[in-house]
Amino acid sequence: MADNGGTQRELVFCHSCHNEWLRHQHGLQCPDCDSEFVETIDEHSDPRHNRTDTSDDDEDDVMGNNDDQLPQNPLHRHNPWHNPAPDPDEPDIEHVEWNPSAGIHFARTTIRHTGPGPRPQGRGDDLFAPFIQGFSTLFEGAANAQVQGRPVGGTPARDGPRMLRPPFATHPFPEQHHHIHHHHGGPWGGDRWRDGPPGVRQVFTTTGQFQRGPGPNNQQGQNVSNVLAQLLHTMQASMAEQRDQPASMAHFPAIIAQMLGNGAHGDAVFSDEALDRIITQMMEQTNTNSAPGPASAAAIAALPKKPADKNMMGQDGKAECSVCMDAVEIGDEVTVLPCNHWFHGECVGAWLKEHDTCPHCRQGIMPKDGPQDANAPRAPGETPRNIPNPFVRPSRTNTGAGTPPSPGPGPGSADNNPPPMPGAFTQPGMQQPYVPGGYPRYPEPRNFVSPGHHPQPPSPQRPQNDRRRSSGRERSSNGGEGSSGGGGHSGGVTGWFRNLRGGGSR
């Protein structure tokens, strides 16, 4: 044995079946699968760490950690604790892996020598403990947690392996799969070390996996990131208490933060501003997802079609479809929505099949009470399934730029928005059956919106709770309409401001 002392402790790893063995026992061919696709393991190159878990083959499939096919974070193989002059007895191997689809994986192996002679203590797990605890507490229980510790060597360790056993409880995020896996215990069996050094050797491997749910579930991933960000705060605080820690450890949060920072909100961890940005981003994503769905094809097809008549025209007898902006002449066939706005059938159809909202006032055509794919549009008096979103803040919706302020249709809005054109309400046009969604063409200069083109009839058919924002919505509706008038622009911005100041104080 003495003559091959240099190789007797060399471990060989099989890439085919992930087996490992001591080189002097089985040579360079896998004793299990006879593969020659093997690699000797040393402190510079440890192929096992490319895998999520060195000791549990079954889990690899679940975690889907496929290094070869997925883009990797530049820090993929970054080892912040790499020691340029390694102590062979104490190679703390830290490995953090970032994988865009599978989540974040970290693995850490500590070999601690508790044999004769003083050894530095408190370097590894003490620092890691709050981290693990933090995760566990935050997620309150990832599935499949295991904690195993096993000292390797002849005699039991004096202080034994540290058991990091966090409290595990019910899974708080049902759609996500957080997987925390603590694995203590070496991959080496004790007997393999019968020629090993005197004293007690402990090998700890700590691995953790934070896995996103299946599919392109970015938002959920971001939730994880946010939770991690919080955690890092905690962690940094606890690490600051560790006086004699190696300097490089202090970078750990930064490294993690960097890894999480793949998205636009990446650097977002420690400042309020960044938090704002994350929240904004998430809100926007949420709102995007909440855009109204389509109307049923049958209902679209069943919308009434009429030849345009002179009631549909603007004051100067002209009008256009507000979707394509083409002129509509008297006699042209138009499609009328339950909200009384009309458009070219083709134009409005193209919109409705994506979003069940009037292109003009955003009331839907589908009835609120009825099957999802009702094959007829709602009756004009019936409540639409989609009403203009009451949660949108008026300041964002106010698109009335370039438009002279117009009175809202209801008393609520008229109160805080004194109508500059009092005639608007009283004109019979308000009650006309058809309200063109199109742009009436006004003679210039135009001072007010023609009542005949008020985008919405007054509110009996609108739910009460929608009234609060009706003036904002009205103005926004008119914004599109009025802006086509051209003449309205000269005072456009001021008009907008009058509007904003007058009615926008909510």
Added chain:
Amino acid sequence: MAQKRIAKEYSELQKKPLEGMKISLPSEADMHQWQILIDGPKGSPYEGGVFTLHLSLPTEYPFKPPTLSFKTKIYHPNVTNDDKGSMCLGMLRADEWKPSSKIDAVLSFAKALLLEPQADDAVEGGIAREYKENKKEFVKNAKAWTKQYAKR
């Protein structure tokens, strides 16, 4: 439909330009990309500066909203302070967009936002806070940026 409507809106805006704005097409062949020069509105800290904006109209326009971004750096709560310069305009968000909204309304709104930032809808929280709590400092910074980045 997109081409036709965009062309229409473009020619309308050429005929009747919005005050303080110059609209052009960086490439005549591509109607979907507009360049807009906005003068900093009088009375705002951006006065004296000229800001380049980029308006991108999707092929699905008007069924999908355009996007508007500042190419000139600007100190403003509603414009991201990054290389994108995205402007936070509610009406351009997918769930608020409606086909009857027109480009001139979008641009007018953008300009109005220069005059009166909407700190409650900010994308730059720090600037928004300053705008609300220390207007003087905000104006000073905005003016300095205008001078530095938006010179005529």
